[in-house]
Amino acid sequence: MPTLTFSLCLLACFLSFSVSTEITVKPGDDVPLQCQSPRGATITALKWSRPDLNPDTDGYVFFFRDDRLYENYQHPSFRGRVQLRDPEMKDGNVSVILKNVIINDTGRYECIVSMNSKGFELMNTINLTVTDSGQTEGHKDGGLTVGLPVAAVLVVAVIVGFVIYRKCRQRPDQQVHYGAPVPQQV
The missing domain is CATH 2.60.40.10 (Immunoglobulins)
Structure with missing residues (x-):
């Protein structure tokens, strides 16, 4: 948030x-x-x-x-x-x-x-x-x-903001891990 x-x-x-x-x-x-x-x-x-x-x-x-x-x-x-x-x-x-x-x-x-x-x-x-x-x-x-460059920057800012928002809202068990899988203890 x-x-x-x-x-x-x-x-x-x-x-x-x-x-x-x-x-x-x-x-x-x-x-x-x-x-x-x-x-x-x-x-x-x-x-x-x-x-x-x-x-x-x-x-x-x-x-x-x-x-x-x-x-x-x-x-x-x-x-x-x-x-x-x-x-x-x-x-x-x-x-x-x-x-x-x-x-x-x-x-x-x-x-x-x-x-x-x-x-x-x-x-x-x-x-x-x-x-x-x-x-x-x-x-x-x-x-x-308003010129095309201004509109393009606005669109990019909204998309980047949305992507960051979505990443922050992911639950820890939904996070994507890169590399070798980490074994979980039972």
Whole structure:
């Protein structure tokens, strides 16, 4: 039973890591950038950034601290186009909506949260592609596209956990012995 608990904890830890989301949309769309922090945590600051923008010189996509938006920290191209999906951030929802996207909005977006007055922690990464080709490969609604490698690791983790669980549940008289048989005393 402890092995099953360990396996479930391992799986839960694996699932708690941020997963990269792929979104492809057309210019002019409004795009929700999904991000979830732990429920019940006190969110002291929220940063949405793009690694290709230097926050010291260019600013952030979105910067929120002490219950207010700091537009002076925003990159000029994002001012007036980004808002919290849920201004109260209920249940840890720190998603934002990027309005009226343009081709230059294509890039990697990172959701970084400070909770309970601790340091910042990366919660989610979104790869946004804005294309005018008329074909969208991702989900406009911010749906999650999990790659095959992630699914394969999950399947392997479940199988390994099940095998370990089964081995631990075997009774001593059902154990498989390798090598020479051990004589039993009567």
